[in-house]
Amino acid sequence: MTQPTPPRPSPTRPSKVYFFGTCLVDLFFPDAGMAGMDLLKAQGLTVVFPQGQSCCGQPAYNSGYRADALKVARAQLDLFPGDLPIVVPSGSCAGMMKKHWPHLFHGEPDEAKAVQVSSRVWELTQFLVQVLDVKLEDKGEPVRVTWHASCHAQREMGVVEEPKALLRQLANVELVELKREKECCGFGGTFAVRHPEISAAMVGDKVDDIEQTGAKRVVSGDCGCLLNINGALEGGHKPVQGQHIAQFLKERLHG
Amino acid sequence: MSDARSAILAKLRASRDAHPITPPPSDTTVLADKRWAPEERLPRIRRLMEAVHTEFLDATEADWPAVVREFLAREGATTLLYAPGTPDGKTLAAATSPLPPREREGTHAEHGEGEGLSEHDSNPTPDSPSPFPLRGPLPSPGAGEGVHLIPYDRPVETFKEQLFEGIDAGLTSTLGAIAETGSLILWPSAQEPRLLSLVPHIHVALLRADALYDTFWQAMRDNRWAEGMPTNALLVSGPSKTADIEQTLAYGVHGPKRLIVVVIA
Amino acid sequence: MAEHHGTEAPVNFAAASKAALLDPQLRGNFRRAMDGLMTKRAVQFADAKEWHDMRALAASVRLRALSKLPELLEKLEANCTRNGIQVHWASTTDEANAIVLDIMKRVDAKLAVKGKSMVTEEMHLNAFLEEHGIEALEADLGEYIVQLDGTMPSHIIMPAIHLNTKQIAHLFKRKIKEAESIEDAAYLTGLARRILRQKFMNADVGMSGVNAAVAETGTLCLIENEGNGRMCTTVPPVHIAFMGLEKVVETLEDVPPVISLLPRSATGQPITTYVNMITSPRKEGELDGPREIHLVILDNGRSSVYADAELRDTLRCIRCGACMNHCPVYTKVGGHAYEAPYPGPIGKILVPQMEGLAKRGEMPHACTMCNACVEICPVKIPIVEIMGRLRVEAVRPGDAVKDSGAQASKTEAMVWKGWAAMNASPMAYKIATMAMSKLGNAAPTGLPLLKEWTSVRTKPRFASRTLHDLAREKGIPDV
Structure with missing residues (x-):
């Protein structure tokens, strides 16, 4: 659990990705979020930004309020259907989704779905270098x-x-x-x-x-x-x- | 107190049974892979130990007593505590002190170097008092530079003060040394007491150049330590040191200020 | 100092750390020392594969020991007893102190010399013995300095790391008659040597901790650099060793990986000067060594830690202190701010479990969850996950940890409920973020939280339009 799991290698360069903007970017650094999406688009990718997204749940998770964190994380799950990579312009939020969601959803009815979503999460620079080789x-x-x-x-x-x-x-x-x-x-x-x-x-x-x-x-x-x-x-x-x-x-x- | 024992064990057992742990296998390949070519071991040991102020002397089976004696004389050490019942102790006594004990004084010429040895053989019982006074005169011709041999042949209680305050150096054997970390293996015994390597200001240790191991792990496996550990086994990797004052290294805090390894080829 | 049980008043880490932060000398001492230790440790583990494999091995050794903990403790007891070591069990620190006093009285001891032992810090043993007219003298140089100063260790491996040479020279001058005003580590060390060797010679009892107790052979392994540990365990006629019940390992071959990783992680040295393996008291015919050895096995809350499948990983710890050296919070405030026997990351997860969340509820929050400790822990303790779990326990009534739920606050729970409601509904989120974008920047800096934030920072500025707004405007597809 303590070692970061290596991202699942993307077998082929996708033509389309999801973008999870994060709440801090949303409120304080929206230009950074737009720039992130532009960088992906410049590589010829279609970027999908689900408007229903909000937060990964980390603030409550790290404060000891796991049920509240779960509620918020759960609200994100259905916004990212399919197999597309989910690119996040934040190592911290990506870490929450990738490393902590499986733990947070452990034993929950939607655990499998959460793990599936979690496994598709990439940090932005990681995706640009490892998958897109920009x-x-x-x-x-x-x-x-x-x-x-x-x-x-x-x-x-x-x-x-x-x-x-x-x-x-x-x-x-x-x-x-x-x-x-x-x-x-x-x-x-x-x-x-x-x-x-x-x-x-x-x-x-x-x-x-x-x-x-x-x-x-x-x-x-x-x-x-x-x-x-x-x-x-x-x-x-x-x-x-x-x-x-x-x-x-x-x-x-x-x- | 047995209440505490049973309470603790019962609680641990119940907890463990409720949530058993499956530990991953212990893969010791990483230890087994730590190997050095035989000719690399000693240089590595020297380098690592010298880095923490250990000093090395080269000797042979024939001349190590003289090497030790000369070293101590050069450093101004006048008293050497040793283990009279060990083979090395006997060699040392024989080589250093051809002068027989007092009751045989005057008969020196008739006795070869082995006489010192036989004297010690006659006195193997550790608890029996030594014929040598601790800081006795014992003007031994072999130690003409003034190094007095003092046998550690009685319980520490009978000479604690002299041990702490009246002895410059202690000589011990070793079981060998470890290449990975630059460590001597000490195996004190009834014949070679524990404090020999600790209390005297200078610890002189004899290391046979053919008794070198790659790792601590290898040494304990090869020699089946688990089948019989002595009262006290030790790894010694340098003179006593501390960095407790602002991380400044200082040698000779409580134990020996100097560690001299005599490598016997 | 005499108060060592029962108080549940919360310990105010924030206040103590504030004082530390205002002391530039202290901050400088820690910054310098920790930077040096991190560099030296990194040199030891330059070979990434060796580090990875050794760490996996050491973690497996500790996990295997925990997986058989009750059996191994029984085996350790049986083998120690066979070897002539007398084993005592203590559920609490009071029981452990009583055991010690009993032995001390029986042998009519007036002076005990001590090697480093964190367990005796848990017990406040020195103060306890003093109350009973017995002098307990710390012989590890750092511990000796701290004892002279009348304070506590600020680091588990380097107890006097908070002081510099000048401060120690002044302390010696104040407390030791023959001391001269010489600000030199070699001089000060030499002075301590002269004083302490007298004490070793005359002590009635020697005390020590245990780094690893081997169930297979009944051997107590101690590592140290100074030789005081060997003095304490060899010169006095009686030796009392203290171990937390988790310190057992199964076999002798389990010792090398632990003994290798501990000093390399702690101080960046390949091995300590002495690895001292004690298997029995003085045997018939032997000329030195203690005539009695006692091993005190202390629980003090550890069996409760062990009861929880997640929290029990705390017990893997081999007490190297590397987590402190790498902790950005510890590096800023030093060890004393924690007011606990174990400071730093391991302290933040261990002490609340031992002493309860009423008293120590703030400790798991004194952490940015940066994971620097997790990255270097030689036995792979998931320190930050345990930290997170303790934050849950602090606000959730239950019996997983002593005083679970002690920090529960209705207001805080309400705030998080509100936060969750907002973030779990796209509509609520949209309205809330719109409000923040429009009005957030007008919030006065005197508001709670914002006040703390702006103590050294400017106010965070809300963007006038959110990323959601911009994405919609730019026609970024929603599905």
């Missing part, structure tokens, strides 16, 4: 960026190299890695408000690390981290800005 052409100005790896992308989805590989494809982008790339930024969902002082210390260390790279942008694949890091960068009047990788990539491809 080749990116950089049309942007030279810029130095750094990458913030989300904990759940790394440790639940096993996504470590994919986003950095995408950034390295961009000719005018210099990627400077963080000294403590693997260290949590201190978001942790309700943790940030339950333990605000510790969370502040954690994001403080993260901001220091980001500043030391001399990067103009910090790119990440998770909106929870971005809310936290961007809020702290802004709060500390730092000249650096955080951006979702989908949006960053889209900008680079359009110059």
Whole structure:
């Protein structure tokens, strides 16, 4: 259970995928969601965005309210029928669906359905690299960026190299890695408000690390981290800005 | 207290039976695969042990007592505690102390090197008092540099203070060494007491170059340790050390400050 | 210190951690130390396949031991007894303390020297013995420092990691007559050596923990670097060893993988200086070693942990402390903030189960669920899953864990119910998100939660149109 299961290899490159936008993207970073879908469409795929979708259930799940989490997760199941991959622009939400849904639905009448849906979940950069093998052409100005790896992308989805590989494809982008790339930024969902002082210390260390790279942008694949890091960068009047990788990539491809 | 015993065991049994665990098989291939060519073992052991301040001396079966003696003399150590009843202890005594015990003083010339050995043979009972005074004069010609041999041949209670405060070095044998981690295997016994390798400031250990194992696991399997463990078995991988003060390594906290491995080719 | 049972008042982790965060010296000490330990550990496990296979082996050893726990404990007892080791069982820490006192009184002990033992920290044994006029002196250098300072260990492997050399030099100067003001680790270590060797020589009883107890042979395995463990288990006439009941392994061959992964994970060393395997007290004809060995097997809530099929994985732990070294929360606040014998990730899952969720309900929440601990745990404990489960138990009345449901709050339950209703109905979700998009940014920063969030951050800004809106406008198909 603790090891991320390798994504089911896609036997053939699909012509159509589902997009699960996530609630944080929906409310705070809709442009990142649109950029994610655009990246997929640019590869010739048809993208389906079921309008009935809301949230993967993680907030309640991690707060100890499993029944409420189950109710919300269950409401998503029928929106993704068939065998198409489900692409998620968040390692954390993808991790919830892929790793925790089977556990959450264990013993429930719709367990089999949940497991089937869960098995089709991909994190966006993972899908772009592993399934689509995308080749990116950089049309942007030279810029130095750094990458913030989300904990759940790394440790639940096993996504470590994919986003950095995408950034390295961009000719005018210099990627400077963080000294403590693997260290949590201190978001942790309700943790940030339950333990605000510790969370502040954690994001403080993260901001220091980001500043030391001399990067103009910090790119990440998770909106929870971005809310936290961007809020702290802004709060500390730092000249650096955080951006979702989908949006960053889209900008680079359009110059 | 047997109440606690039965309560604990009953609860564990009921819980386990309600939710049995099926453990995955223990695949020891990873241990079995840790192998080094015979000629690589000793250099690896040296490298690993030297990295934690162990010192090495090279010797042969013929000259190791002299090597030990010279080393101690060079380092200014004057007292060496040893195990008189072990083969190595006998060799050491014979080589180092051709001077016979006091009652035979004056008869030295008539006796070969084996005499020291026979003296110890005559006194094998561990609990019987030693003929040697602890810090006795014992001007042994073989140890002309001033290293006094002190046999560990009585219960620790009878000379604890001297053991802690009056001895520079202790000599032990080993069962061999382990290549993976750079560790000596010590197997204390009635003849070779446990504190020999712990209390004296310098621990001198004899290592036969043909007794090298790849891993701890291999050593215990090859020698069937599970069929009979001694009172105390030890792996020793360096002198006593600590990093408890700001992660700064410091040697010689409680046990030996120095570990000298004499490799006998 | 004397209070060691019965109090159910919640321990305020937030308050204690706040104090730690305000101490730049402490934060610097931990940051530096943990960065170093993580680097050293990574060097030990550079070979990914070896790490994977060793870890699988060690996990299987621990799981096999748990699968036969009652039988192995009986076998351990039988073999120890045959070897001359006296075995005692204690359900509670009070019982364990009483057992110790009994032995101490019988041998008229005045001074006990101790090697590291986390179980005796659970027991608050030192304070207990002191109350009975017996000096219990910690001999591990880190523990000795902490004891001199009158505080608790801040890390299970490196008890004095919160202090730097300067602070320790000042402490020695204050507490030790012959100490000079020399801020040098070698000097301070040498001073402690002189003092403690006297104590080893004169102690009536030596005490130690156990890293692994071998059922097959009745052998107690202890690992350490300093030699104090060997002193405590060899010099005094009586040795008392303490183990939590989960510390048993089935066979002698189960020891090498555990003994290999423990120091490599803990401090990044290939092996500790000493691996001490004790199988019996001094035998007829032997010249040293204790004449009596006692093994105290402590439950203290472990059998309850074992009762739950999911929570029992907590008992795989081999106490390497690597989870602390890698925990971003621990690294910020240090060990003392937890006010518990076991801090860090393993503490957050173990202590609430031992002491109950009324007192320790906050501990499982002091975690971002980043899984850094899970990634490096050498016996693959699903720490974060257990953390999540304890969060469930904290708000769900029942008997799975001591004080299950103690944190239940009607308000919080209502909030989540509302949240679920909103997210489970597309229509409700649409209305709610529309409202947030239009009105969310007007929320005053003084609101609960937002107030905490904005302590160091700007307010999160709701987008004026949701992804749902944008997708619809751009004609992204819905099915």
